[in-house]
Amino acid sequence: MSIACSYHEQTKHFYNRYAKSLGYLDWAHKPHPYRSYEGTSKIFLSWEADFQSSYNELFANKPPNVMDEKNVGSFFRYALGLAAVKRFGGQSWELRVNASSGNLHPTEAYCLLPQAILNNNPVGVKVCHYHSYLHAFEELHTYEKLTLPKQSFLVVLSSVVYKEMWKYGERCWRYCALDFGHAYRALEVSASLHGWHLSPLDLSERECGHLVGLDQKERFEEAELEGADIAVLVSRTMQNDIELDALRNVEVPLFDAPANRLCSYYQKYEIVEEMDAATKEAVVSVGFMPNISKSSESKATDVILNRRSAQAFEREKSKMELHVLFELLSGTKMENARLDLVLYVHNVEGLVPGVYLYKRCGSPLELKEEFLYEEVAPGLFLLALGNVRIHAKNFSCMQDIASQSALAISMIAECEEAIVEPIRYKERLFEAGRIGQQLYLDATSLGYSATGIGCFFDDAIHNFLGLHLPNRQVVYNFTVGKALRDTRLQTLPPYAHLKRH
Ligand SMILES: Cc1cc2nc3c(=O)[nH]c(=O)nc-3n(C[C@H](O)[C@H](O)[C@H](O)COP(=O)(O)O)c2cc1C
Known part of the structure; x- marks a missing residue:
């Protein structure tokens, strides 16, 4: 090994x-x-x-x-x-x-x-x-x-x-x-x-x-x-x-x-x-991310500076329009992608709640046979119908943010090479973080908030989806919705200590 x-x-x-x-x-x-x-x-x-x-x-x-x-x-x-x-x-x-x-x-x-x-x-x-x-x-x-x-x-x-x-x-x-x-x-x-x-x-x-x-x-x-x-x-x-x-x-x-x-x-x-x-003697290879068109007219620097991790979501308000979901997904496109996305859809207009698969990479992804694999939009497959809020929460170390949101995501990495060559393993995590940052920004630009979730019960997700080493493993979870603001927290502008701007 x-x-x-x-x-x-x-x-x-x-x-x-x-x-x-x-x-x-x-x-x-x-x-x-x-x-x-x-x-x-x-x-x-x-x-x-x-x-x-x-x-x-x-x-x-x-x-x-x-x-x-x-x-x-x-x-x-x-x-x-x-x-x-x-x-x-x-x-x-x-x-x-x-x-x-x-x-x-x-x-x-x-x-x-x-x-x-x-x-x-x-x-x-x-x-x-x-x-x-x-x-x-x-x-x-x-x-x-x-x-x-x-x-x-x-x-x-x-x-x-x-x-x-x-x-x-x-x-x-x-x-x-x-x-x-x-x-x-x-x-x-x-x-x-x-x-x-x-x-x-x-x-x-x-x-x-x-x-x-x-x-x-x-x-x-x-x-x-x-x-x-x-x-x-x-x-x-x-x-x-x-x-x-x-x-x-x-x-x-x-x-x-x-x-x-x-x-x-x-x-x-x-x-x-x-x-x-x-990994010391190796070089991380960086897949090219094409420029995908965005719809938000907000100032770019406002989006960049206002990106925040949500600590909690407003469950009732966390309803996502379908076009928002498509913009989020298309923003993750990359040449030679090595991760697919499994979506736990809680509240997206036009999609029945359930588990979906968004294919980003070229290689096939074998999941449980009983899944439906019904293509509902290009690259987006319905796997199973049902309320999966509790699944998303349990998989994410019991964190409510994965269930209160509009949807949660598990990023599923190709692992054949990754488990043999440590640098390929690092690349899978790197890719997950890279698209995570992009998801945060796109969500912010569209009036939503997101949270990366590094704490998850790996094999619970693998068992649910039917994943096994050496094929695929989950490397990062993520969730997007409407943030519940904690009014006790004050937000102040940065760099006041420099007194130059
Ligand atoms: C790789 C990664 C894993 C994270 N895992 C969790 C998590 O499991 N639970 C959580 O509430 N936040 C998680 N976060 C969010 C961070 O706590 C958050 O980014 C950090 O507090 C900084 O806040 P900001 O994103 O608003 O700048 C994660 C963020 C990253 C980048």
Whole structure:
């Protein structure tokens, strides 16, 4: 059995037992929410506050914005920046543009920024860490001899797995990969906002990490080491001619700045380290998501900044029009998709409540024989009629949000390759997170709210649908409806602490 297969099996939740973790939340040792590098000089970024484009123009081709300091700042702000501050009683906490399990945000971003973009100095590329709370780059190093294609910069995403381990124990690696997908889609959306392109680079996780100093173990607490996930070139025009060898061969000295310590006490789960190690030499492949037309005329940046996870839904109001469902589903389209969607339809106009299948990927999906497989719309099949609110709730670790909504979703991944090659397993989770972020945005643009659900009873869903390894497994649940607002919670604008906007 491959490590990916044993990890997946070992980190399943069952009705009578959850995947291994501490079993309670050790609040005293909750990791600090922000990675930072001590003693670094900061480049405080600005951003464009007044993007006029509407959500239905967001994904259409448009002339690219100039690549200057302000627009680079906007790119990060609308991808990974703060979206709001929540306050309750004496406590407040920040929410970000990208959704993250438990709001723990394991995904970090590094930027290789040509000095030409910053200060017209034609040579040199700065290596910076993006600090979302400060909306600033922390300068780690300058590669004096490196050049990148004109009008482009590079982003490396990485995961501080420990942040998730604190809460989720052994299942944390899955959450990090899902969160990585959310963050990556957030980068894609922000690139679209600017008319820019993302080109994922053919560099292994190890090579990506090396470029931004993540393999410099002496600068990190051992338990808080970050693993790079991907390197992507952001450019004004589609780039195919980046010299990867120049990046591979760049001389990387030991950077000066140590990483801050996020936590003072650590749990340890060896299988997580094994999973981390298992993908180091591999490259995540990123399926192309076409630009699908949207109907909402809301301002694109309002949708991006107002995306929130619903904590509860208003059951009676969570009725969805059929066109909304179709827009949500078509927004998940992707070349070489490896996930199909099973829908638990509670309240969608024009669809009888029941279980449906939305086919996204080319390969067949074998489910229980007794299902109906009646095609009710292109790619959408009715499997079984009935009220499945209780099923959706039970499958989602008894969370009411899966039953109060208009519908819940289980994302069913192709697993033949995934259970053999750990990177393919990571790709399935990455794809789930990526379409999750898109579903959140589309739902928001259409007046709905959503919630990603990483807590689910794996085999309960498999038994219900008739799924078995090595064929298919569920990797993420999701739910969409009309949010019930908690009026005790105050929502404040972000970045008041910077007093610059
Ligand atoms: C991968 C993933 C798994 C999640 N799982 C759950 C879940 O099981 N239950 C839940 O209520 N929220 C879940 N969430 C929602 C997060 O708690 C939420 O994104 C986070 O608190 C930040 O809030 P925001 O999405 O409004 O920015 C999940 C989010 C992600 C990205």
